[in-house]
């Protein structure tokens with residue numbers, strides 16, 4: 001049993017009005033305490049939506065969220081709010097997510113005071129220790145966001161998230177806007193914080209290089225569905241799903257700065273009208289007639305390695 005688990009199941013049911021985008025469709029994701037899960041896919045595949053659902057920023061039209069084995073929907077609003085502090089989101093764009101009119105002191109210290117986790121008198125000391133934790137000079141507490149570089153702003157965003165003692169951090173393209181050298185520094189900070197604070201991460205990224213660097217397990221999404229999930233080493237050495245294989249092939253140098261997905265053959269179909277059966281079939285070099293009709297289910301193809309492809313049923 002997973003002691004700390006954020007579980008999301010069957011998020012969007014099938015058969016709704018045609019204009020409803022099933023950004024995430026019949027997905028189940030469990031994260032164990034201390035784990036770093038990398039969630040990868042092209043833009044529009046639903047990975048951000050899934051991350052926002054995980055922390056409660058997006059309502060589920062159908063499905064369930066569990067935290068440490070408890071169904072969050074069964075709790076009182078107050079209890080749920082308190083529990084949700086344990087899951088914090090770190091956003092892609094630190095520029096957009098930091099209020100330009102607030103000093104760092106208030107950006108970082110506001111939530112713990114508002115939630116009664118610290119007193120106003122102790123706010124400055126708390127903020128100083130948080131800034132130190134993320135590698136910033138505590139003296140910057142008096143400054144405003146525009147006075148910082150992108151990397152520093154990312155650190156401020158991390159300090160803000162840490163202020164309420166989270167156990168799970170959902171990072172959505174958290175380093176995507178940064179220069180490569182700064183990216184590496186911030187990734188190393190995430191890794192250090194993982195050790196120091198026993199954090200668990202859901203690390204959402206379109207960048208396979210970033211995910212390979214940071215994740216214990218990689219989950220690949222395509223048009224709202226999880227198509228493959230495996231320990232990081234296994235995924236990079238023995239990918240099973242043709243989509244994952246195409247992604248890896250499109251990124252010949254994974255250590256290189258930017259890994260792009262555009263080399264995967266064909267365009268991403270509209271999430272509004274996803275292809276029938278296996279959503280990947282119009283782009284898949286191995287597609288069979290069955291692939292147009294039947295949705296492949298995730299199956300365990302090796303220990304801890306799951307893939308949703310009809311090829312796995314072939315003798």
Ligand code: SF4
Pocket residue numbers: 241242243278279280281282284285286287288291296308309310311
């Ligand atoms: Fe390709 Fe069919 Fe497998 Fe989908 S199910 S990835 S179309 S072979």
Ligand code: MG
Pocket residue numbers: 043044047048173
């Ligand atoms: Mg996104």
